[in-house]
Structures are given as C-alpha cells and as structure tokens.
Amino acid sequence: MSFGWLIWHNVWSKKVRSALTATAVAIGVMTVVVLGVVTDSLRTTAAGVLRVGAADFTVSQKGVNDILESALTEPLLDKVSHVEGVKSAIGVLLDTEKLDDAHPLVVEVGIKPEHLKPFGVQIADGRAFGATAENEVMVGIHLAQDLGLRAGDTVNVTGRKMTVVGVFNTGNTFGDSTIMFPLAPFQAYERQPGGLSLFFVKIDPGAKVAKVKTAVEDSSPLLVAISSLMEFGRADRSYQLITAADHAATVVAIAVGAIFVMNAMVLSLVERYREFGILRAIGWSRRRLIALVFGEAMIIAFVGAALGVGLGFVAIEVLQELPSLKGILKPTLESWVFGRALLTAVLVTALGALYPALRAAQLSPQEAMRRE
Amino acid sequence: MSSARTSTNQGESGVAISVEGVTKTFDGGMVKALDNLSLAIDAGEYVSVTGPSGCGKSTLMHLLAGLDRADSGRLEVSGEDLMRMRDPNGFRRNRVGLVFQMHNLLPHLDAKSNVMVPMLGTQRSRRERSARADELLEQVGLAEFAHRRPPQMSGGERQRVAIARALANDPAVLFADEPTGSLDSRSVERVLELIEELRKQRPVTIVMVTHDKAVANTADRIIYMVDGRVVDQPVGL
Numbered sequence: 170m171s172f173g174w175l176i177w178h179n180v181w182s183k184k185v186r187s188a189l190t191a192t193a194v195a196i197g198v199m200t201v202v203v204l205g206v207v208t209d210s211l212r213t214t215a216a217g218v219l220r221v222g223a224a225d226f227t228v229s230q231k232g233v234n235d236i237l238e239s240a241l242t243e244p245l246l247d248k249v250s251h252v253e254g255v256k257s258a259i260g261v262l263l264d265t266e267k268l269d270d271a272h273p274l275v276v277e278v279g280i281k282p283e284h285l286k287p288f289g290v291q292i293a294d295g296r297a298f299g300a301t302a303e304n305e306v307m308v309g310i311h312l313a314q315d316l317g318l319r320a321g322d323t324v325n326v327t328g329r330k331m332t333v334v335g336v337f338n339t340g341n342t343f344g345d346s347t348i349m350f351p352l353a354p355f356q357a358y359e360r361q362p363g364g365l366s367l368f369f370v371k372i373d374p375g376a377k378v379a380k381v382k383t384a385v386e387d388s389s390p391l392l393v394a395i396s397s398l399m400e401f402g403r404a405d406r407s408y409q410l411i412t413a414a415d416h417a418a419t420v421v422a423i424a425v426g427a428i429f430v431m432n433a434m435v436l437s438l439v440e441r442y443r444e445f446g447i448l449r450a451i452g453w454s455r456r457r458l459i460a461l462v463f464g465e466a467m468i469i470a471f472v473g474a475a476l477g478v479g480l481g482f483v484a485i486e487v488l489q490e491l492p493s494l495k496g497i498l499k500p501t502l503e504s505w506v507f508g509r510a511l512l513t514a515v516l517v518t519a520l521g522a523l524y525p526a527l528r529a530a531q532l533s534p535q536e537a538m539r540r541e
Numbered sequence: 542m543s544s545a546r547t548s549t550n551q552g553e554s555g556v557a558i559s560v561e562g563v564t565k566t567f568d569g570g571m572v573k574a575l576d577n578l579s580l581a582i583d584a585g586e587y588v589s590v591t592g593p594s595g596c597g598k599s600t601l602m603h604l605l606a607g608l609d610r611a612d613s614g615r616l617e618v619s620g621e622d623l624m625r626m627r628d629p630n631g632f633r634r635n636r637v638g639l640v641f642q643m644h645n646l647l648p649h650l651d652a653k654s655n656v657m658v659p660m661l662g663t664q665r666s667r668r669e670r671s672a673r674a675d676e677l678l679e680q681v682g683l684a685e686f687a688h689r690r691p692p693q694m695s696g697g698e699r700q701r702v703a704i705a706r707a708l709a710n711d712p713a714v715l716f717a718d719e720p721t722g723s724l725d726s727r728s729v730e731r732v733l734e735l736i737e738e739l740r741k742q743r744p745v746t747i748v749m750v751t752h753d754k755a756v757a758n759t760a761d762r763i764i765y766m767v768d769g770r771v772v773d774q775p776v777g778l
C-alpha cells in the first residue's frame with residue numbers, strides 16, 4: 170500500500186459518494202464546455218473569415234458591430250497596398266445568405282480570380298471562375314460535401330441559378346464552408362461597385378508586423394488592423410459582448426459547481442470524522458490529511474471532467490436540433506475544449522475541497538474519537 | 542493470571558513515563574478532568590489504570606499519547622517533554638502506539654492496509670511496509686485475515702489488528718484505552734495472551750485503561766484514579 174493507492178482506494182470504496190461529487194463537477198464542466206462551444210461557434214462564424222486569408226494581418230473598418238458589416242473601398246485598398254512594408258493586399262467583399270434551414274448563415278466571398286491562390290484557396294475539383302462570369306461560383310469543399318455538390322452542378326444562390334465551376338479547399342473549416350464569387354459581378358449584385366469588406370495584407374520579408382499595422386492604421390482613420398483572433402474585439406463589438414457573456418457565465422458555472430462539490434464533501438466529512446481522527450491519532454500530519462482529501466478530490470475532478478465533456482457534447486447535439494441554433498453550432502472536438510474542461514474541473518474541485526480539507530485538518534483527534 | 546509480577550525487561554531500565562502535577566480542564570475550566578495528577582511508570586512496565594467512569598482515565602491517555610495538551614504540570618514520555626514538543630505527529634507516529642475501545646480501524650481498508658497506514662509517513666519502502674505488516678499480523682495470529690476488512694472480523698480480531706497497527710513503528714510505549722471493553726470473555730483472554738506474548742518479544746511499556754478487575758490484575762501494577770487524581774486505595778471497587 171502507498172499513499173497514492175490509499176487515495177485511489179478511498180475514492181473507489183465510496184462509489185456513491187464519489188459518483189455524486191463527480192456528477193457535481195461534471196455539471197459545471199458541461200456548462201462551461203457548452204458555453205465554450207456555443208460562443209466559439211458564434212465567434213468563428215464572425216471571426217473565422219480572418220483565419221482564411223493566408224495573411225499576416227487583416228484590415229477592417231473601425232468600430233463596426235459585426236466584422237461582416239465592415240465597409241471599405243478599392244481606393245483604400247490601393248492606399249494600403251502602398252504603405253511601407255506592405256507586400257500585397259487582397260480585398261474581398263463579404264455577405265451572408267441563408268441557403269436552407271441547415272445552412273442559415275453561409276458566408277459569401279467576392280474575390281478576384283487572380284487572388285485565389287495568394288488567399289490560400291486551392292482548387293480541389295473543377296476550375297476557378299472567370300473574372301466577370303456572372304453565373305459562376307466556387308463552393309468550399311466542406312459545404313459542397315454537405316450539399317452534395319460537385320463541379321458542374323448548379324446551386325441556387327443570390328436568387329439565381331449559378332454554376333458550380335469548382336470546389337475549393339482552404340485548409341480551414343470556416344473557409345471550406347463559404348461560397349466564392351468573382352469580385353466584380355458580386356459587387357454589382359450587392360450594389361456596391363468598388364466596395365470591399367476586408368483587406369488581407371502580407372508584409373515584406375524582414376518587415377515587422379506591428380510596425381506595418383501601425384503604419385496602415387495611420388494611413389486612414391477608418392482602418393483597424395487585426396493580426397489575431399484576440400484582436401478581433403478591436404474591430405467587432407458583438408465579439409466583445411460574446412466574450413464577456415462567456416466569461417461571466419463561466420465564473421458562475423465554476424462557482425455553482427464548487428458549491429455542489431463543497432456540499433457533497435462537507436456531508437461526507439461528517440461521516441469521516443472518525444476516520445480522520447484515527448489518522449491524526451496515529452501520527453498523520455495535518456498536511457498529509459489535506460493532501461489525502463485533495464488527492465481524492467483531484468481523482469474525482471478528472472472523472473468529472475471526462476463525464477462533463479461527454480455530457481457537454483450530448484447537450485450540444487441536442488441544442489443543435491433547436492431550430493434557432495440549427496447550423497450555427499459547430500461541435501468540433503478541439504483540444505482547447507478538453508483543456509478548458511480539465512481546468513474547470515480542477516478549479517471547481519479545488520475550490521469545493523478547500524473548506525472541507527481545512528476542516529478535516531482542524532479536527533482534534535481525541536475529539537473525533539469521542540464522537541459516537 | 543498473576544498480579545504480583547515485576548518488570549520482565551531487566552535490560553530496559555529507567556522511567557518511561559513521568560507525570561507531575563498535571564491539570565487538565567474542559568469547557569473553560571468548568572470540568573476538571575485531571576487535578577494535579579502525578580505518577581511514574583518504569584520502562585518495560587505493564588500498568589493498568591482503573592477507576593470510576595469520568596475520573597479522567599481517557600483524558601490522561603490522550604495527554605500521554607500527545608493527542609491533547611495539559612493545562613499545567615509536567616509530562617515526559619520516553620524522554621520527550623510533552624509540554625514543549627516540536628513534532629507531535631512524529632511522536633504519535635513513532636514513539637507511542639494507541640489502541641482504543643472501539644472504532645480503531647478504518648472500515649474500508651483490509652487488516653493489512655490498516656496495519657500499514659501508520660507506516661506511510663516513514664522512511665520504510667513499500668516492500669518493507671508490506672513485510673512488516675505481514676510480520677505483525679502473524680504475531681497477533683491473524684496472518685490469514687490480512688485481506689479481511691473490519692466488518693468481516695469479530696471484535697476481538699479487530700482489537701488484535703489494532704494492536705498490530707499500534708506496534709507498526711516499534712513504539713516505546715503502548716497505550717490502550719479499554720481495549721477489551723467491548724469483547725466477550727474468550728476474546729478478552731486472547732488479547733491478554735497476546736499482550737503477554739508481546740512483552741516477551743520486545744521491551745515495550747504498556748499502559749492499559751480498564752474497568753475489568755480481572756484484566757487489571759494481569760498488569761504488573763494497578764493505578765487507581767478518582768476525580769482526576771491517583772489514589773492509593775481502590776475506591777468503589
């Protein structure tokens with residue numbers, strides 16, 4: 170027998186108690202996972218476009234609520250292209266459209282065919298559209314698979330029957346769920362001749378991203394340069410709100426989970442007075458007793474984390490079926506979900522175990538032995 | 542069972558336990574559990590402590606075992622001054638062994654694990670701990686009970702496991718508070734035989750609280766207590 174074995178044995182031999190505590194942890198973890206996936210889906214929907222263009226940074230209109238509402242112009246693009254340190258700048262026009270119930274928010278990208286390659290677009294099937302072809306579109310491979318489309322098929326978008334001339338791959342789930350149009354006809358359709366949404370900027374070799382970004386922002390008061398998803402909030406207020414709501418709800422979920430765990434552990438403490446009293450009486454130090462309680466709590470945390478992630482994904486599957494959320498949630502099993510789940514579980518359990526552990530350590534052994 | 546017996550451990554000499562003018566009160570002085578109590582016990586001696594309920598026997602045990610502190614007076618156990626003890630946990634773990642009337646063992650651990658628990662904080666390796674536990678269970682005659690949990694054992698068997706655990710770290714003194722209090726006569730006899738056996742094997746000082754006159758009489762000496770003091774004559778017995 171070892172200390173670690175004893176910790177494990179204590180958890181295992183009190184299955185019901187441990188399971189109840191782990192469930193409390195799991196509920197907290199599930200809440201945080203669901204919140205995370207929901208807000209991340211909303212965020213990626215808005216910000217994913219930033220990840221698509223193979224660029225050093227993106228330029229958007231300052232102070233818009235939604236990055237998709239950013240309104241820039243070709244003269245501004247020209248200006249940015251000539252800022253020192255800028256190697257190339259690609260302008261795209263964005264819009265969204267509801268294709269069907271399962272695809273309520275498909276992002277449409279207007280882009281010049283010669284910019285496809287520098288933008289990171291690879292043709293998987295078919296060919297690129299012509300620069301002025303009014304009836305030609307390309308569909309991202311992810312969306313194409315979803316809709317069962319191949320090069321040569323037709324699709325109803327922007328109110329017309331369009332020919333899918335090619336299926337493309339960007340190496341990014343968001344990008345692969347978009348539809349691309351030749352820029353000029355798309356601008357005409359959107360009634361924004363010369364209008365653009367975002368610029369994707371590549372810098373000269375040797376230039377510093379931060380420096381070039383500042384230079385771009387200095388070139389016009391309308392512009393904001395974003396080089397990471399984190400910075401997205403500078404351009405997009407709804408992103409800021411989503412993030413704030415996520416943080417607040419996470420704190421609440423952790424607090425609620427911790428209270429449940431504490432409750433379960435304090436209850437079990439009462440039945441464990443004698444056990445702790447015996448351990449103290451035969452020479453266990455307070456520190457060792459706290460380590461025992463915390464060790465048990467951490468095993469429960471790991472079980473709770475695993476259970477919580479599972480429950481979270483079940484919950485997301487269910488939520489996805491709600492008409493208002495259909496097609497918006499993307500339950501991707503990304504590693505941050507597990508990291509966040511584990512962190513939540515450890516936080517919830519550590520907070521919940523703190524008071525019971527200290528109480529156990531405070532217990533005087535002869536007092537514990539006296540209790541009937 | 543003879544009551545007239547002197548220390549069997551001739552090699553071990555000197556005082557194992559010395560208590561001088563110890564007072565212990567509870568509830569802010571309302572209850573005087575020990576009242577200016579003094580006593581001395583030699584190394585290797587087997588002493589029983591007896592007296593009416595509430596006279597302070599358990600309180601005295603707890604003080605001697607380092608579970609609680611006296612209000613005033615002097616206590617020394619195997620060379621350790623309990624009034625200014627640096628490491629009470631180490632003292633309890635290594636210098637003394639404790640057996641209570643009941644609820645001694647951790648109910649969810651088997652006998653062997655229970656015996657190993659006090660060895661967890663020590664230098665012994667896992668292998669040594671296991672070997673030591675086997676050896677002790679063998680000594681208390683419960684080798685084949687190693688993997689039984691307390692609910693699957695009789696009261697007497699549980700007390701023998703408790704004694705094995707108390708001896709795990711080779712303490713100088715073994716304290717037992719009514720170890721036979723809840724046992725039938727057959728089990729009492731086996732525990733007493735075991736104590737006798739142990740004394741033959743190692744120079745351990747034993748202090749045992751008991752209500753039972755016959756049990757008390759197996760000791761080298763009987764200490765009578767009344768109202769938190771040691772008295773010469775048995776009172777009310």
Ligand SMILES: Nc1ncnc2c1ncn2[C@@H]1O[C@H](COP(=O)(O)OP(=O)(O)OP(=O)(O)O)[C@@H](O)[C@H]1O
Binds near residue numbers: 567568
């Ligand atoms: N923790 C405590 N708080 C308050 N009073 C206590 C406490 N411990 C002991 N006492 C009181 O101190 C006195 C001595 O108690 P103790 O348990 O030492 O008696 P005892 O001789 O062991 O009795 P018994 O034979 O019934 O076990 C009793 O009056 C008891 O009520």
Ligand SMILES: [Mg+2]
Binds near residue numbers: 598599600718
């Ligand atoms: Mg008592």
